[in-house]
Amino acid sequence: MLLTIATTHSPATELGHLLHKHPDRCQSFSLTFxxxxxxYPQAQPERCTAALLLDVDPVKLVRGKGARLEQYVSDRPYVASSFLSVAIAQVFGTALSGRCKDKPELAQTPIPLVAKISVLPCRGGENFLRQLFEPLGYTVSAQSHTLDEEFPDWGQSKYFTVELQHTLPLSDLLSHLYVLIPVLDDDKHYWVNEDEIEKLLRHGExxxxxxxxxxxxxxxxxxxQHRLTREALAQLAEEDNPDPDSAEESHAEEEAAVEKPISLNQQRMxxxxAALKKNNAKRVIDxxxxxxNLVKSLLQDSFFEQITGVDVSHRALEIAQERLDRLRLPRNQWERLQLIQGALTYQDKRFKGYDAATVIEVIEHLDLPRLxxxxxxxxxxxxPKTVVVTTPNIEYNVKFENLPAGKLRHKDHRFEWTRLEFQNWAKQVAEKFGYAVEFQSVGMEDSEVGSPTQMAVFNC
Structure with a gap:
């Protein structure tokens, strides 16, 4: 497997200082596998390229493991994987840590870099590859490979030649590669335990x-591994926000206070x-x-036969359950309800099978690249047959006396759209996925800025 890193930083040969490997020498390092x-295939002042070639011994991979034929006949010696991450850590360890004895300031300086991986398995395809690197600022070029050139009907393989371009410190590039190469491969060649959480947090810092x-x-x-994943995500959440659920509750209260004078939440519900009933949607996922809030209203209406609430926050679901427990409903009515934890940007088979999905004041909490x-x-x-989406109309914000000019209604909102922006988005989604869409104003409509909430109803 081959990784090359090139720069046009001037003088480009300073890449040798950063990697602690002299451009005039070819060096070899013994690894357990x-x-x-x-x-350096190229070492000129204008452009310098360093290459890391990993020669994996397939016999070493299976020695002492009761080897079988399929363990020898595999792609492990030839494709970028966790073996390459280990090699980066051991061979370029100083550069990975962001240290450079001769030029310490250069180690922290963003420089133009191009990393190329000759054969990278992308389990998830090119889209997933781009979802990993493009949010970090990389320009991604990917060339797919056929399964067999003599049999083109077999289609494309999961392997790509990938080129990543960015201007950033070398240590950042190496950290991204160290973490994301095994993520793309979706495998590791060694046992994973709690130590891997520390590595992930350190290199993902x-x-x-x-x-x-x-x-x-x-x-x-x-x-x-579910236990390790939960623990790592909890620690990442703590880094991002020491008390995310508390902050979300506080922000939601602030938004409710802004909208309370016009009873907007009840009008929205x-x-x-009304839109759900008009479309005869009796099985609804929120x-x-x-x-x-909506789940409670649906549960109190006997028209709806099945009601599921989904949220990424465990704390929000606990509060929802506490509120619902206060309802005095016959025992058989509770069988219509379930609350589940889940993320809205990942496929989940539990989301299927409903007449309608509601997405109420949610999309504005998503980062635009995740839409x-x-x-x-x-x-x-x-x-689902019907989708109901509501979102704030930013044009109306000037009508809220208790909302400072230029501020969004909720501190966690990534954006708030104008009426035209929302309609353009909804029409593009409808056309792309084969839905028809209609728009409705929610709340008192102003002749100049429209209504406080805008709603789209999709049907297929």
Missing amino acids: GQAHVF GWLTKHPARAQITRRYLKR NAVI LGCGQG GAFERVLFEFAR
Whole structure:
């Protein structure tokens, strides 16, 4: 397997200082699974390229393990995987840590870098590859490989030649590669335990907490071990926000205080329920149910036969359950309800089988780069007959006397759209996934700025 790193930083040969490997020498390093070789195919002041060639010994991989034929006949010696991550850590360890004895300031300086991996398994395809690297600022070029050139009908393989371009410190590039190469491969060649959490947090410091795919990165990096994944995500959440549920509750209260004078929340619930009944949707899933405002209203209406609330926050679901427990309903009515924890940007088979999905004041909490993933989860994979989406109308914010000019209604809102922006988004989604869409105003409508809430109803 081959990794090359090139720069046009001037003078480019300073890459040798950063990697602690002299451009005029070819060096070899013995690893437990083979040999690593470092050399420079190009070393000019204008451009310098360092290569890390990993020669994996397939016999060493299975020695003492009761080897079988399929263990010898595999892609492990030839593709970028956790073997390459280990080689990066051992051969480029000083550069990975961000240290450079001769040029300490250069180690922290963003420089133009191009990393190329000759054969990278991408379990999840090119889209997943881009979801990992593009949010970090990389320009990604990927060339797919056919399964067999003599049999093109067999289709494309999971292997790509990948080129990543960015201007950043070398240590950041190496950290990204160290973590994300095994994530793309979705495997590791060694036993994963609690020590891997520390490695993930150390090499993910400064970027992983804000990465839109951090949950999927964490799960794959830890070989899908649920206990380790939960522990790592909890620590990442603490880094990102020492008390995220408390902050979310506080922000929600602030938003409710802004909208309370016009009773907007109740108007929103009434409009959504009316849309559901109009479309005869009796089995409803509320995505991003929060503390259960809509779920409570649906449960009190015998028209609805099955009601599911989904939220990523355990605390929000606990509060929802506490509120619902106060309802005095016959025992058989409770059988219509379930609350489940889940993320809206990942496929989940539990989201399927409903007449309608409601997404009430949710999309504005998603980072814009993650909207595409959410759209596919909802409109392509879950694909209910009816989808009801509401979101704030930012044009109306000037009408709220207790909202400072230029501020969004909720501190966690990533964006708030104008009426035109929302309608353009909804029409594009409808066209892409085969839905028709209608729009409705919620709340008192102003002749200049419209209504406080805008609603789209999708039908297929």
